[in-house]
Amino acid sequence: KAHDFFNMLTNPSIEVTSIIPVNDEVIFVNSALTEEAVEPLKTSSVVLAAYTTANARLVLYEYLERLDQRVLYFDTDSVIFTEQSGEWSPPTGNFLGDMTDEIECYGPGSRIVEFVSGGPKNYAYNVFVLGDNREVTMCKVKGLNLNYKNSAIVNFDTIKDHVLNNTPETFVETDRRIARTCTFEVISKPEKKTYRVHYTKRRRLEQG
Template identity: 45%
Template sequence: MIACYTTCHARLVLYEYLRKLDRRVLNFDTDSVIFTERPGEWSPVIGDYLGDMTDEVEHLYREAPRTTPSRYAPDPRTFARQFAKSRINSSNERDVSFERLKTMVTEEATPLVVRYDKRISRVVPRPEKKTFRIVYTKRRRVENYDTLPYGYKHQRMR
């Protein structure tokens, strides 16, 4: 019962942040919010205690193309680290690059298929392929590559 209450309360706090950030939200998950920030705009208070927001990035990015919530590349220097789950290696690193990902996000680019060996029981190598493409499971796409959360009812601000 306590776990249900805690989870419900955390979700309400997340929704309050989303309400205040409004259209500046680029992406969010159960425990994180990625948003744009300009001088003079409201920003969540950063803290060190339970329930406080923390800055996990610890620096600013000018661009950070994202194909899915867990696949993003803040800048070319941190690309390999951010894509660690995608098994970037010498055979596919030239195909999966910051610029390629940026093109996939900003243009109607074809999905990128990356092949890598996955060891099963550490004995038998089997080729497996991973397709990188734009995926929206929590938001709907509108014009100019903008997205809105499912259920968003307000008129677009012009």
């Protein structure tokens, strides 16, 4: 109704994001509450979330302090490090708050033999699978869907080349990415993304 639409436009607690005419009598209105008008859920607590995150970070810092220069990469809930026989390593387990050994799934004796990182959530490593006597590559890049086609463009060798040789940007093109329009139509459209080494909190130093 007209008065409902007018109330939405004049309500200071509602932000109208788009107006789409459907026909002569119907319009589609997208809206959201302003930040000041949002009421927190009774089941959520910023204090508890901050407390949990802070304690998890303290545990991570404890691991980083003990591992010292053996650390190759770490993030909020993960750490990759070198390990020799007899050296200390973080304890693992299956319960909430325990670390998980992501190499364990490859079988006993399997280990990472080569690792490279191009920045946060941007790394790859080669795992030697002892049982099959072969190497498996794992690559993770935030923002890129590394399907079969894209993995031929961005992979372990790509990241390593970017890090060691300051290679220019690599472009990844997707022919058919599923997307939605403002009128809620589902379409497929081409998409182009750029891969690059990205360091905002880290420095690359010569080996020494």
